[in-house]
Amino acid sequence: MLRLLNKRFYCKFATKTKVRPEKLNFKQLTHPTKVPQTPVKAAFPNTSANEIELDPKSIQLLERLALVDLDSERALETLKSSIQFADKITHIQTDNVRPLYTVLEQQQLQLRNDLVTEGDCRGKVLSNAKVTDEDYFVSPPGNIPLEQ
Amino acid sequence: MHYSIIRRLSTQPKLANIPKRKWKSVVGLEVHAQIASASKLFSGSGTSFGAPLNSSVAYFDASIPGTLPVVNRKCVESGIKTALALGCRVNEVSMFDRKHYFYADLPNGYQITQQRAALANNGIMTFPVITPGKKVYYKTAKLLQLQLEQDSGKSLHDDQLKRSLVDLNRAGLPLMELVFAPDLETGEEAASLVKELILILRRLQTCSCKMEEGALRVDANISINQEGDPMGVRTEVKNIGSVRSISQAITYEINRQLETVAEGGVITNETRSWDAENRRTVAMRDKEVLQDYRFMPEPNLPPLHVNLKPGSKSTEDLVSVAALSIEIPELPEDTRQRLVAQYSLKPETAIILVNEPILLDHFLSINRSLSEVPTKVVYNFLINDFLTYCNKLNLNVEDCSINAEDIRDILKNLHGENINLQAARQLIELLHNNPTIKVQELIDLHNLQQICNLEQIEALCQQAITNQPKAVQQYQKGKSKALFAIVGEVAKLSAQKANMKIVVECLEKLLKPPKK
Numbered sequence: 002m003l004r005l006l007n008k009r010f011y012c013k014f015a016t017k018t019k020v021r022p023e024k025l026n027f028k029q030l031t032h033p034t035k036v037p038q039t040p041v042k043a044a045f046p047n048t049s050a051n052e053i054e055l056d057p058k059s060i061q062l063l064e065r066l067a068l069v070d071l072d073s074e075r076a077l078e079t080l081k082s083s084i085q086f087a088d089k090i091t092h093i094q095t096d097n098v099r100p101l102y103t104v105l106e107q108q109q110l111q112l113r114n115d116l117v118t119e120g121d122c123r124g125k126v127l128s129n130a131k132v133t134d135e136d137y138f139v140s141p142p143g144n145i146p147l148e149q
Numbered sequence: 150m151h152y153s154i155i156r157r158l159s160t161q162p163k164l165a166n167i168p169k170r171k172w173k174s175v176v177g178l179e180v181h182a183q184i185a186s187a188s189k190l191f192s193g194s195g196t197s198f199g200a201p202l203n204s205s206v207a208y209f210d211a212s213i214p215g216t217l218p219v220v221n222r223k224c225v226e227s228g229i230k231t232a233l234a235l236g237c238r239v240n241e242v243s244m245f246d247r248k249h250y251f252y253a254d255l256p257n258g259y260q261i262t263q264q265r266a267a268l269a270n271n272g273i274m275t276f277p278v279i280t281p282g283k284k285v286y287y288k289t290a291k292l293l294q295l296q297l298e299q300d301s302g303k304s305l306h307d308d309q310l311k312r313s314l315v316d317l318n319r320a321g322l323p324l325m326e327l328v329f330a331p332d333l334e335t336g337e338e339a340a341s342l343v344k345e346l347i348l349i350l351r352r353l354q355t356c357s358c359k360m361e362e363g364a365l366r367v368d369a370n371i372s373i374n375q376e377g378d379p380m381g382v383r384t385e386v387k388n389i390g391s392v393r394s395i396s397q398a399i400t401y402e403i404n405r406q407l408e409t410v411a412e413g414g415v416i417t418n419e420t421r422s423w424d425a426e427n428r429r430t431v432a433m434r435d436k437e438v439l440q441d442y443r444f445m446p447e448p449n450l451p452p453l454h455v456n457l458k459p460g461s462k463s464t465e466d467l468v469s470v471a472a473l474s475i476e477i478p479e480l481p482e483d484t485r486q487r488l489v490a491q492y493s494l495k496p497e498t499a500i501i502l503v504n505e506p507i508l509l510d511h512f513l514s515i516n517r518s519l520s521e522v523p524t525k526v527v528y529n530f531l532i533n534d535f536l537t538y539c540n541k542l543n544l545n546v547e548d549c550s551i552n553a554e555d556i557r558d559i560l561k562n563l564h565g566e567n568i569n570l571q572a573a574r575q576l577i578e579l580l581h582n583n584p585t586i587k588v589q590e591l592i593d594l595h596n597l598q599q600i601c602n603l604e605q606i607e608a609l610c611q612q613a614i615t616n617q618p619k620a621v622q623q624y625q626k627g628k629s630k631a632l633f634a635i636v637g638e639v640a641k642l643s644a645q646k647a648n649m650k651i652v653v654e655c656l657e658k659l660l661k662p663p664k665k
Contacts, residue, residue, distance in 0.1 A: 066441060068251060102244065105451040109466040115187050115223035119207035120194030126203060126211045126317070136202040137314035140253030142306060 051088060053081040170375040172410075174403040175383075176339050177331030177370040178290075180346060181324050182356040183300065183363070184227045190299050190323035191218030191261065198362045202316050210321040212256035217449050222468070224297060224323040225268075227355040229455065229473050231325060232269030232295045234349055234480060239269045239470050241457050243296075245447040250440065254302030254315050262298035262326070264444050268453070269295040274329075275482065276345035277500050280337045285497055288338050291330040298324050319363075325356070331370065331380070336399035340392050343367055344504065347392070348481040351506065360391050367395055371402045373410065381406075381416060386430050388422045398423040402430050484509070492516070492524045501532055507546045508536060511553040519557050522564045530560060530573065538577050550584040551577065558588035571645040572597040600647045603655070606639075609647060610655045613638035624660055632656060 055077075063080070064071050071077055123136060132139040186196055192207035209216040232239050244266045247259040272292030277285050302320035304313045327346070333339050347365065350356040357364045372383035384406070389398050406416050421430040454467060461469040479487070481503050488499040502509045508531055515527050535556060539546050559576050562568045568576070572592070579591050592598060600606060614621055617638050623631035632653070639652045 062441070066249075066251075066443070102446040103448065103451055108451050110220055110451050110453045112222035112225060112466050112468070113188075113193070113219045115221050116193065117188045117195045118193035119209075120205045122208070123201070123203045123206065126206050126208070126213075129211070129213075134314065137305070137316060138203070138253070140304075140313045140315055142311050142313050 051085065053084045053088075055081070170377065172373050172375055172407060174334055174406075175331045175372050175374065175380055176333040176335070176399055176403075177383075178327075178329045178333070178339055178342060179368040179370070180327040180329070180343065181300075181366040181368075182231075182327065182346075182350060182358070183365070184224045184297075184323040184325055184355055185357055186221060186223045186227070186323055188221055189321040190221050190224050190297065192216075192321055194321070196322055198359075198364075200318055203318060205318045206320065210256070210317055212258075218261065218447075220450070220453065221323060225453065225455075225468055226473055227323075227353075228268045228295065228297050228325050229468065229470055230353050230477060231350065231355050232272065233470070233474050234353055234477055235272035235274055235292050235295070235327075237269035237272035237292060237295055239455060239457065240266060242266060242452045242454055243268045244452045245297075245450040246444050247447050249443045249445075252301065253313050254304045254317070254320065256302070256317065256320060260299055260301065261447050261450070263296035265446070266452075267294045267296035274342060274345065276341055278338050278341040279344075279500070279504075280335075285500060288333070288341070290332040290342055292327060293330050294326075294328040296326050296328075298326055300324050331372075336396035336403070339367075339369060339399050340396035343395055344392055345481060348504065348506070352478050352480060363390075366390075369395070369399050369402070371399060371406065372416070373403065373406045382418050384416065384418065384430075385420045386423055387420060387433070390423075390425060394423060394425055397428060398430060401428065405430065492528075494524075494528065498528055498532065501536070502528065505536065505546050507549075508532070511535075511556055514553045515557045515560060519561060519564075522560050526564065527560060530563070531556070534570075534574050535577060538574075538581070542581075549581065551580045555580050555588055562588070562592065566599060566601065566648060568592060568597050569599045569646070569648060571640075572599065597646070600643055601651060603651065606647055606651050606655050607659075609639050609642050610635075610652065610659055612642055613656075614659065616642075621660065632660075635660075 060071050060077075063069070069076070071080060127133050127136065127138070130138050183196075184190075188194065189196060189205075189207070189210065192209040194207040194210055195205040197205065207216075209218065229239055243263055245261050246264040248262050248264065249259040251258055270293065272295065273289060274292060275287055275289045278288050279285055300319050300322040302315050302317040304315050306313055329342070333342065343365075347358040350358050350365075359365070367389045369386045369389065370383045371386060372381040374381040384402060386398050386402050389395050402421065409416060420433045422433050424431050456463070456467050456469040456471070458469070459471050461471050463469040463472045485496065485499040485503050488494050488502060489496055494502070502512055512528055512531055515522070516524055519527075535551070536546060539549050559568075559573050563570065563573045575595070575597065576588060576591060579595065580586075580588065583591065586594070600609075613635050617635050620631045620634035620638075624635070635656055636649065636652055639647055639656070640649070
């Protein structure tokens with residue numbers, strides 16, 4: 002898998018970094034950075050007191066979208082605490098701030114030449130599936146016309 | 150009670166005064182065109198149609214953890230070329246997004262597409278609309294967006310065992326999605342738009358446009374509303390598999406909606422599938438609740454930059470739009486105008502020739518190699534005889550074995566008065582049935598030469614005159630049209646082989662009233 006990761010570096014920025022054999026010291030910076038070195042906790046409003054309420058309909062929708070079973074008390078608690086944790090960012094003032102989707106925005110996306118270099122590994126790919134039939138993956142029935 | 154009756158009566162004429170408003174249909178198209186490439190959009194597996202099941206699948210296509218997408222340069226270039234040909238504004242920066250839905254043939258659980266910032270926007274397409282029995286007219290539709298995205302795998306539904314069989318060969322194939330504004334009104338307009346799009350994409354060689362292989366797929370959004378009202382609730386018709394089906398499916402769906410409303414029903418926002426066999430649309434199970442695709446930026450792909458500077462050159466990781474714009478060939482509409490200007494064709498003739506690329510090739514090559522034959526004879530024969538013959542057999546002109554050389558030989562013989570038009574038509578059929586035999590051999594073999602020998606013709610004419618005494622009498626009385634009956638008789642007697650020009654001259658001479 003590591004080999005794959007190495008092959009699939011997707012931007013110039015990444016390919017230019019040299020792999021050093023010795024153990025990396027992540028605390029020590031080789032390049033200047035604008036990223037604050039200490040987390041800015043004060044900027045987050047404290048939302049831990051906010052009660053998270055979920056109606057059964059939303060829970061049902063979440064279960065369907067995420068394919069996760071939220072029936073048990075523990076699963077529901079985990080979900081609520083996750084929402085509470087993420088809720089912090091919704092209270093931050095972001096008016097007139099251009100959204101930053103990735104720190105690599107200024108980098109050029111690396112392009113690959115149109116050559117066939119992969120594939121032909123049906124055995125390996127199919128070996129991940131629980132049920133197969135004549136080289137097909139088998140799944141529960143999908144979206145089919147209503148009258149059938 | 151009494152009062153209410155009077156009231157009702159008094160409102161009656163008022164209602165009748167309100168003019169009945171016409172219903173209008175609104176059609177918008179979404180086209181998915183598979184970009185012609187050797188490898189997939191984000192992985193290095195192959196794209197050939199009909200490859201063994203699950204063989205063109207890279208680890209990335211099967212969503213094996215740890216794999217990452219790398220964009221295929223050719224797909225970006227093809228997308229830009231198509232965008233330029235359709236008059237789009239190409240965006241300097243476009244971005245990739247994840248569109249989530251759970252589906253067995255979508256191993257990642259999301260599709261990588263472009264939602265926030267597409268490759269190109271604001272294009273326009275103007276195309277001739279051909280409706281049988283009506284005058285050809287031009288229609289314009291705006292192209293809202295052109296985006297790059299991956300295809301999903303393919304599912305086969307096994308009704309008996311209640312399961313789906315999934316082949317991932319298609320998963321990750323490169324697609325261009327073209328979203329058109331709802332500027333169309335009828336099925337024919339939609340079919341004509343797609344027909345023109347196919348011509349353009351084939352010229353650009355950015356898509357094979359083989360609808361039977363799913364390389365070009367059309368979804369139609371259809372709604373109806375009364376004149377002056379806002380647009381009605383739309384339905385989406387999917388699974389339209391041929392140009393002919395586009396017009397049929399949309400016409401069916403418009404009529405279904407009109408009928409539903411006439412019966413007091415309500416149109417619901419739903420996805421319907423076109424059933425080509427029974428020629429109707431069928432509701433699909435999906436979209437009972439509005440889907441939440443949970444779009445989010447694709448974290449594994451930084452934005453895609455292109456170079457918009459005029460005169461720039463492409464570099465390793467930066468595609469130049471200016472460099473690509475030079476590579477764009479002559480587009481169908483330019484060809485039509487060139488044909489009209491260069492050969493003084495009627496616009497309708499130019500449209501027919503351009504819409505059948507093979508016909509156009511034949512026309513141009515015959516014109517080059519056989520300059521002595523007037524162009525009018527060439528296109529008339531190609532359209533009225535060759536194309537008509539193919540249509541009669543329900544045969545695609547592309548699939549017809551008769552090549553330009555054969556047609557040139559026929560026209561050469563026709564122009565040299567070696568054969569007549571009947572024989573030329575017969576030769577098309579003979580060539581189609583005997584693709585290995587040459588035209589000259591067929592003429593000899595089936596004795597198709599035109600009879601030009603004057604004595605022979607005179608003998609035939611004499612025979613015809615004795616066979617048609619009534620027509621001769623009428624003709625000599627001054628009814629010149631009666632001559633056609635005698636000419637027809639000669640044609641019959643000569644097995645359609647006599648040179649009609651000579652026959653007419655000969656008959657006129659023979660039937661001339663003796664000088665007094």
